Amino acid sequence: MELIVAHDRAGLEKARSSGRVALVPTMGALHEGHRSLMRVARTLADQVVVSIFVNPLQFGPAEDFSRYPRTFDSDLDICAAEGVDVVFAPSADDMYRPDRQVSLSAGRMGAMVEGAVRPGHFDGVLTVVMKLFNLVGPQVAVFGQKDAQQLALIRRMVADLDLPVEVVGAPTVREPDGLALSSRNRYLTPDDRQRALALSRALHAGAARLSPAAVRAAAEGELAASGLVADYVVLVDPATFAEIPDDFRGEAVLAVAAKVGTTRLIDNVLIAF
Ligand code: AMP
Numbered sequence: 001m002e003l004i005v006a007h008d009r010a011g012l013e014k015a016r017s018s019g020r021v022a023l024v025p026t027m028g029a030l031h032e033g034h035r036s037l038m039r040v041a042r043t044l045a046d047q048v049v050v051s052i053f054v055n056p057l058q059f060g061p062a063e064d065f066s067r068y069p070r071t072f073d074s075d076l077d078i079c080a081a082e083g084v085d086v087v088f089a090p091s092a093d094d095m096y097r098p099d100r101q102v103s104l105s106a107g108r109m110g111a112m113v114e115g116a117v118r119p120g121h122f123d124g125v126l127t128v129v130m131k132l133f134n135l136v137g138p139q140v141a142v143f144g145q146k147d148a149q150q151l152a153l154i155r156r157m158v159a160d161l162d163l164p165v166e167v168v169g170a171p172t173v174r175e176p177d178g179l180a181l182s183s184r185n186r187y188l189t190p191d192d193r194q195r196a197l198a199l200s201r202a203l204h205a206g207a208a209r210l211s212p213a214a215v216r217a218a219a220e221g222e223l224a225a226s227g228l229v230a231d232y233v234v235l236v237d238p239a240t241f242a243e244i245p246d247d248f249r250g251e252a253v254l255a256v257a258a259k260v261g262t263t264r265l266i267d268n269v270l271i272a273f
Contacts (some may be wrong), residue, residue, distance in 0.1 A: 003080045005087045008094045012135060015086045019046030023138035023165075025129060028052040028089075029069035029183035030078045033173040037142045038082040040170045044140045050079050051132050052089040057096070057103070058124030069183055088136060095131065103127040106153050112241045113255060114149045114266065117231045125150055126157050133165055141165050146172040146180055148253050148268045149241050156239075172267075174200065180267045192261040198226030199256050202233065203269040206254045212246050215254060215271060223258065231257040231264070238270065248273050 006012040022045035024037045034050075041048045052075055059065035072089065079087050106115065106122035115122050133141065143151045151169050158167055173181050178200035179193070188196055206219035212235050223230050237244055238253045255268035 001083075001085060003076065003084060003087060005076065005089065007089055007091070009090070009135060012086070012088050015049075016137065017047040017085070020140070021045055021047045021049060021136065021138040023132060023136045023141040024048065024050045024084075025132050025141065025143070026050060026052055027054045027068065027183065028075050029071050029186070030075045031173075031181045031183065031185075033144055033146060033181040035078060035082055036173050037144060037170050038079070038084055040168060041140070041142045042083060044142070044168065045138075047085045048083070049086045049088055049136050049138065050084050051136070052087060053092075053095065053128065053132075055095075055124060055128040056092055057127055058121050060118055060120065063118070064184075069186055088132075095128070104130055104157070106157075109149075109156065109241055110153060112149075113232060113234055113236065114257065117257065122150070122153050126153060129154055130157065130161075130163075133163060138165055140168060142168045142170055144172060145169050145270070146182070146267070148238060148255060152239055152241055172269075178204065180265075182265060184263050184265065187261075187263040189261060192263065195226065195228065196260045196263075196265055198223055198228050199258060199265055199267045201226070202256055203254055203267060206235075207269050207271050212244055212248060212252070212273065219254060219256065223256065228258045228260065231259070235271075244273075 004015040006015050022041035024041050026034050054068050104126040106126050110122035155167050202219040202222040205222040206215040209215045209218050219233050233256050235254050244252045251270050251272050253268050257266040
């Protein structure tokens with residue numbers, strides 16, 4: 001089957017199938033992490049739709065919207081190679097009416113951890129994902145665990161707003177040396193690339209400890225030793241993103257964010273207590 005590229009709602013409407021549809025939302029600059037999501041989606045539905053849209057709503061005024069990598073032609077090659085059925089790549093003008101008024105709020109949970117550093121970011125994420133759900137009409141949507149708080153908030157949106165979409169999380173894909181794949185990794189200089197390994201090293205050091213306090217201390221220690229200044233090192237409940245107490249039982253997320261050179265990176269691992 002030939003890959004269909006839809007640049008607007010009309011094109012998407014024509015490409016829509018009556019079978020089970022899986023959606024993989026992305027901002028393009030596709031890499032092996034995105035590919036793994038496409039492969040999961042392939043096993044879940046008859047038609048796989050990948051959206052490619054650099055969403056202006058989720059970038060703050062001082063963030064990297066204008067320099068975010070855009071590699072559309074090679075993105076299409078990747079989608080075709082993964083057997084994707086439809087790429088939906090709208091323009092910002094097509095997505096957002098100039099006089100738009102209504103958007104979603106990610107609530108208190110959207111203002112925690114990553115949301116505390118990037119005010120409004122998750123409101124923008126939920127608004128665009130809700131629009132993509134409405135436009136594409138998927139039965140299932142696949143998101144990466146790499147963006148753990150985003151995944152948690154999308155699950156929360158689906159529950160709170162009764163959306164008829166199953167949300168599936170997929171594990172983080174890493175380079176052999178531990179660095180989590182990210183579209184932003186291409187900004188890293190060779191020196192930055194080396195220093196960026198401190199994030200996954202910190203997570204690894206934390207994951208080897210037994211108590212929440214020891215996990216936090218090990219991860220913070222590893223980051224401090226690397227000379228990187230972290231935006232946060234947190235150990236939280238994956239469903240609520242609230243810090244876990246010391247007697248917590250179950251699976252927690254150890255999440256870090258730090259600027260390496262001019263590039264801000266995030267990473268996380270799941271740890272069972
Ligand atoms: P992005 O294009 O960065 O907005 O990401 C689109 C989707 O790919 C999101 O669901 C991300 O969580 C997911 N993703 C990004 N990087 C990775 C990775 N290294 N492994 C798995 N999924 C990822």
